[in-house]
Amino acid sequence: MGFNSFDGFMFSFLPIFMVVIPILVIGTFVFVIVKGLSQWTKNNNSPRLSVPSQVVTKRSQTSGGSGDSSASTWYYVTFQVESGDRVELGVKDSEYGMLVEGDFGILTFQGTRYLGFERK
Incomplete structure (x- = not known):
C-alpha cells in the first residue's frame, strides 16, 4: 500500500x-x-423601434482596477415606455452623461441595442 x-x-x-x-x-x-x-x-x-419614453434611472458597473490592471466601466439606462414596460439598455459613456433621470423623448432601439434618444 x-x-x-x-x-x-x-x-x-x-x-x-x-x-x-x-x-x-x-x-x-x-x-x-x-x-x-x-x-x-x-x-x-429585431425591428428598429422608436417609441416615446422616459429616462427612469441610470447605473454603471465597474470591474477590474486592482493592482496594475485597468478598470472597465459599463453604463446602463432604464427607460419606461408608454405601456409602462421598462427596458434597460447599455449606452456609451458620452450618451450616459447626456441623459438625465426624468427626461422625456423618443427612444430608438433594436432588440437590446441602444440606438439613440431624442429629448422632447
Whole structure:
C-alpha cells in the first residue's frame, strides 16, 4: 500500500486533470462567443423601434482596477415606455452623461441595442 499506491494514483489523476481543465477553458470561450453571436444576430433580426419614453434611472458597473490592471466601466439606462414596460439598455459613456433621470423623448432601439434618444 504505502508510497507506491500514491504514485499510481497521481499518475492516473494527472493526465485526467491536464485534459479536463483545458476542455473547460476552451468550452467557456466557445460558449461566450456563441452567446455573443446569438445576441448580435437576434438584435439584427429585431425591428428598429422608436417609441416615446422616459429616462427612469441610470447605473454603471465597474470591474477590474486592482493592482496594475485597468478598470472597465459599463453604463446602463432604464427607460419606461408608454405601456409602462421598462427596458434597460447599455449606452456609451458620452450618451450616459447626456441623459438625465426624468427626461422625456423618443427612444430608438433594436432588440437590446441602444440606438439613440431624442429629448422632447
